[in-house]
Amino acid sequence: MENLDYYAVLQVSRDATGAEIKKAYRKLAIRYHPDKNPGDKEAEEKFKLINEAYGVLGDEEKRAIYDRYGKEGLERQGAGFHAESMDDIMDIFNSMFGGAFGGFGGSRRRTGTPHYAMDLEVELDLSFQEAVFGCEKEITLQYKAPCEACRGTGAKAGQMETCATCGGQGQIVMRQGFMTFAQECPHCGGRGKVARESCPECQGHSYRIKEETVTLSIPAGVDTGNRLRIPAKGNEDAQGRRGDLYVLFYVEEDEHFVREGNNLYIEVPVFFTQCILGENITIPSLEGELELQLKPGTRDRAQFVFRGKGVPDVHGGRTGDLIAQIKMILPKKLDTDQKELLEQIQESFGVESQPHKNRFESAFTKIKNWIKGEK
Ligand SMILES: [Zn+2]
Ligand SMILES: [Zn+2]
Known part of the structure; x- marks a missing residue:
């Protein structure tokens, strides 16, 4: 395996603080999150790398070992990054973001749970005034609910068959040198089963989009990056239960x-x-x-x-x-009268109006002596 520089992956300097590393991780992880880049293999690889780097640099002990002995040193000490699957990676991600993005792993292998995250996150722009004083805001959100025609399976009439790629295991084993990695089966997404025929109602997506208007009570003092949790306004599962909604705020700057x-x-x-x-x-x-x-x-x-x-x-x-x-x-321009008045003021202060003279007198004498000394 190539030797990656975790600092370069997270785009931070080697002396970055823990908070800076966390912030850099957060920004990149959100950008390359699989939910935001569906089907983009490159983004997924990048996302894995970012999580691997944070798995080490985000842990002070591991970071110290990495700084001194590199990635090999970490592996010798058994402290390397051991996320075997996307699920493990999502665990790291979710432990940091409270599952607000979730959805790519975790619940996938369990049957009966939807193929999408229960929690939902939306971003909301606020004016400076709205943030400082608090406000009520009406937003229309779109959330996922299981397709009724296929009962959330994505299969026509709910008919599933064993995935041919993984033989129903939900995982495939990849080899790299002497190492083997279990990876989520890309064909069935880890479920082990695929639709015999796509559900015509949802085109096999297993869900449909519902709309709801929600009135938010935004407390006074919110700032950019604050997150408001609204219980039971997220996505819906087959039992009709709703995940939570997270509202992430961006506050505009004020001119004064x-x-x-x-x-x-x-x-x-x-x-x-x-x-x-x-x-x-x-x-x-x-x-x-x-x-x-x-x-x-x-x-x-x-x-x-x-x-x-x-x-x-x-x-x-x-x-x-x-x-x-x-x-x-300071005045941009002076007319003749103003100039005269200011000169009068300056004169009236006498010696006090020329502080540089007193200050530099001894310096001038000193420098003169230096020059004489040279000759
Ligand atoms: Zn359907
Ligand atoms: Zn499969």
């Missing part, structure tokens, strides 16, 4: 507020004279206007923190802060 966790940042442009003289100004917040007291001599990029004026915590914890950051604005 920048969100980081539950904290909000806002940039406040202030003219340089306001910074020097000080002034009370009003700034926007989620609850309306707030007064910001600029003290005389406020610096560019100074930050003012308003405790508890940020985003409510989605889990009912502490509300975040609003942080106003000053952006000092």
Whole structure:
């Protein structure tokens, strides 16, 4: 077997943190998930590789061995990646995502369960305002339910016959060198049985798509990547039971507020004279206007923190802060009068207006001596 670089597979650097590895895995695993790429062998291979890499790098002990001794070292220590089938891989995947994607393995070999995942995931875009304040949203979802004509078998009149490819075993054995691997039979998908004739109602897919409109109560404070579980709104099995629905949120950015966790940042442009003289100004917040007291001599990029004026915590914890950051604005152009006035101000400060002179005086003397010394 070729020696793969697991770091390259997950597209992370060798010093990536555990969280970075998990994030990279998550992104790639979703992209190459078999449910999103049905029938795409290349994506499936890629998906296996990604899971193999995460099986090692996601485990601190295995990662340490891999870093020092490579893949061979892992296998010598019996800590290599031992996922024999797609089911094992799906176990890893599902253990991380709570089965929200499931469906490719796991339940397949058991009879009587549908050939698709029970849980369903949908993505939902929210505006900044909807996420921060919470909202009600109506979505129309499409879920799978067993085809009634074939009772979820995909076979005309429910008539099945033993799969000729695997002889009803559901698995085929592949050899690579001295190693053997049991793989799910590609012909029957591991079920050991195939339809004698495809069901004309569902074209052999075994399910039909149902539509349902669901009203979601979205709590205040949700952020991109948050997932809301709605029980019993997923796919339906032969007994009429429904899996769960998972709603994954994507929140749009706001033009004024920048969100980081539950904290909000806002940039406040202030003219340089306001910074020097000080002034009370009003700034926007989620609850309306707030007064910001600029003290005389406020610096560019100074930050003012308003405790508890940020985003409510989605889990009912502490509300975040609003942080106003000053952006000092200088005049773009000066007319003759303004220039004269500023020169007068500068003069009135005397020595204080030329701080660089005091600061560099000793440096100038020093450098002069260096140059003399060279000659
Ligand atoms: Zn059918
Ligand atoms: Zn088969």
